[in-house]
Amino acid sequence: MDFDLTDEQRMIADTVTDVMRDADDGGAWQSLVSSGLLGMTYAEDVGGAGLGVLTLTPALTAMGHGKDSPPVIGAAVLPGFLSGRCEMADFDVDGAVEGTNPVAAALPENTGALSAENGTLNGTADMVLGGAAAKTLLFCLEGANGPSCGAVDLTADGVTVTPLPLLDGQIAADITFDNVPVSLSQAGADLPNWMSDVAAVCLCATALGAAQAMRELTRDYLTTRKQFGRPIGSFQVLQHAMVDVFHETEHFESLVLAAASACDGDDAKHRQRMVSALKRFCGTRMRAAAASCIQMHGGIGTTEEYALDRLTKRILIADMLFGTADTHAARLGKLVAEAARNEEKGIPA
Numbered sequence: 126m127d128f129d130l131t132d133e134q135r136m137i138a139d140t141v142t143d144v145m146r147d148a149d150d151g152g153a154w155q156s157l158v159s160s161g162l163l164g165m166t167y168a169e170d171v172g173g174a175g176l177g178v179l180t181l182t183p184a185l186t187a188m189g190h191g192k193d194s195p196p197v198i199g200a201a202v203l204p205g206f207l208s209g210r211c212e213m214a215d216f217d218v219d220g221a222v223e224g225t226n227p228v229a230a231a232l233p234e235n236t237g238a239l240s241a242e243n244g245t246l247n248g249t250a251d252m253v254l255g256g257a258a259a260k261t262l263l264f265c266l267e268g269a270n271g272p273s274c275g276a277v278d279l280t281a282d283g284v285t286v287t288p289l290p291l292l293d294g295q296i297a298a299d300i301t302f303d304n305v306p307v308s309l310s311q312a313g314a315d316l317p318n319w320m321s322d323v324a325a326v327c328l329c330a331t332a333l334g335a336a337q338a339m340r341e342l343t344r345d346y347l348t349t350r351k352q353f354g355r356p357i358g359s360f361q362v363l364q365h366a367m368v369d370v371f372h373e374t375e376h377f378e379s380l381v382l383a384a385a386s387a388c389d390g391d392d393a394k395h396r397q398r399m400v401s402a403l404k405r406f407c408g409t410r411m412r413a414a415a416a417s418c419i420q421m422h423g424g425i426g427t428t429e430e431y432a433l434d435r436l437t438k439r440i441l442i443a444d445m446l447f448g449t450a451d452t453h454a455a456r457l458g459k460l461v462a463e464a465a466r467n468e469e470k471g472i473p474a
Contacts, residue, residue: 128378128379128382130183131180133180134180134182134183134184135183137165137176137180137181137183137184138183138184138186138187139187140160140162140184141157141162141184141187141188142187142190144156144157144160144162145187145188145190145191145192145193146191152193153191153193153195154193154195154196154197157195157197157201158224162184162197162201163200163201163221163222163223163224164201164205164221164222164223165181165184165201165202165205166181166201166202166203166205166206166209167205167208167209167218167221167222168208168209171208171218171219171222172218172219172222172223173205173222175209177388177389178323178326178327178385178386178388178389179382179385179386179388179389181202181327181330181385182326182327182330182381182382182385185197185198185202185327185330185331185334186330186331186333186334186337186381187334188331188334189330189331189332189333189334189335189336189337189338189439190334190335190337190338191334192432192435193294194293194294194295194435194439195295196229196254196255196258196295196296196297198254198255198324198327198328198331199229199230199253199254199255199256199295199297200227200228200229200254200255200258200259201228201255202327203229203230203232203254203320203323203324203327204221204228204229204230204263205221206320206323207230207263207265207274207320208221208263210312210313210316210319211265211274211310211312211313211316212274212310213263213274213275213276213310214275214276214308214310215276215278215308216261216263216276217261221261226260226261227255227258227259227260227261228255228259228260228261228262228263229253229254229255229256229258229259229261229262229263229298230253230254230255230262230263230264230265230320231250231253231256231262231263231264231265231300232264232265232317232320232321232324232447233265233266233267233317233320233321234321234446234447234448235250235251235252235253235264236248236250236264236265236266236267237251238250238251239264239266239302241266241268241273241275241307241309244306244307244308245304245305245306245307246275246277246302246304246305246306246307247302247303247304247305248301248302249299249300249301249302250262250264250299250300250302251299252289252297252298252299252446253297253298253299253300254295254297254446255295255297256279256286256289256297256298256299256300257286257288257289257296257297257298258296259279259286259298260278260279260280261276261277261278261279262276262277262279262300263275263276264276264277265312265316265317265320266309267317270311271311271312271314272311272312272313272314272316272317273309273310273311273312274309274310274312274316275307275308275309275310276307276308277302277305277307279300281305281306282305283302283303283304283305284300284301284302284303284305285300285301285303286298286299286300287299287300287301291442292438292441292442293435293438293439293441293442294435294438295442315393318393318397319388319393319396321447321448322384322388322396322397322400322447323388324446324447325384325400325403325404325443325446325447325448326381326384326385326388326400326403328442328443328446328447329377329380329381329384329403329404329407329443330381330385331439331443332377332407332411332439332440332442332443332444333374333377333378333381334439335435335436335437335439335440336373336374336377336411336414336415336436336440337374337378338432338436339370339414339415339418339433339436339437339440340370340371340374340418342418342432342433342436343367343370343418343421343422343433344358344367346421346422347363347367347421357421363421366417366420366421367421369414369417370414370417370418373410373411373413373414374411374414376406376410377406377407377410377411380399380402380403380406381403383399383403384396384399384400384402384403386399387399387400388400394460394463394464397456397460398457398460398461400453401448401453401454401456401457401460402453402457404444404447404448404449404450404452404453405450405453405454405457407440407443407444407450408444408449408450408451408453409450411440411444412440412441412444415436415437415440415441418433418437419433419437
């Protein structure tokens with residue numbers, strides 16, 4: 126596939142870069158709201174931009190470079206995709222696009238302890254990205270009659286929101302429901318898996334931005350930090366380590382773009398293979414690359430105040446959420462084995 130950015134992708138990414146750079150400390154989210162970027166993935170007929178996953182990816186990568194970690198994926202990207210693929214009763218979509226109705230999305234990974242029977246919602250949605258500041262929760266459930274979706278008011282009686290700080294600075298939430306009225310809509314059979322794969326790709330896109338920033342930070346450090354009268358970047362062992370970081374980051378970028386493209390396509394098996402390959406790489410090779418950057422920095426690389434800390438944590442969050450490296454390795458193994466059996470039987474891929 127062609128990995129060159131289109132004019133639209135470059136324009137959106139540049140806009141996000143400018144917004145993140147010009148925002149005051151902690152003010153990135155409000156800057157994104159003011160810029161109208163919350164509607165990126167909502168349909169055009171409701172005031173959004175209707176972006177696909179691949180078109181959105183450079184913007185998320187640009188966010189990964191920033192010093193703040195605004196809850197864009199949980200509070201804007203995923204709700205936009207979910208609302209466009211399933212009818213949502215009682216959902217103020219205009220307010221969500223404009224930022225006056227903060228929303229979050231809970232996917233099957235979050236809703237395993239939820240049940241919706243007889244028009245009431247009970248149980249807990251765990252670790253919902255963007256859930257701490259949301260007033261409305263869009264959710265996707267796996268049920269006996271197939272997947273279903275709905276929207277629920279988080280200010281209603283019977284709802285308890287418990288903020289949950291994450292490593293990278295985002296504030297997620299555990300949200301508990303006690304007999305809260307809800308209206309459900311049936312969803313497509315593949316929607317839960319598609320949403321989970323999209324969430325994984327989006328997190329990896331921000332991790333890619335963090336990896337690129339981490340790479341540049343380390344390269345600059347090696348050219349300025351001196352030991353024994355010369356820059357430490359002149360030592361061959363560190364040059365080799367830096368080359369490995371560059372190689373892994375470039376490989377990671379290719380996988381992010383390939384998985385994003387697959388999410389926009391109609392081949393579910395191909396999408397699952399690409400996303401699992403991406404997640405496996407993130408949880409193994411990119412974690413190792415981040416550790417190498419810390420090691421090349423020495424003591425300063427282990428301090429929380431240094432930028433390398435937050436960049437590394439973005440990679441860790443991308444690895445941990447929506448399936449670990451081991452989980453996706455198992456899925457990838459099953460898909461490869463299935464494809465091999467079908468090929469042996471002469472069944473077309």
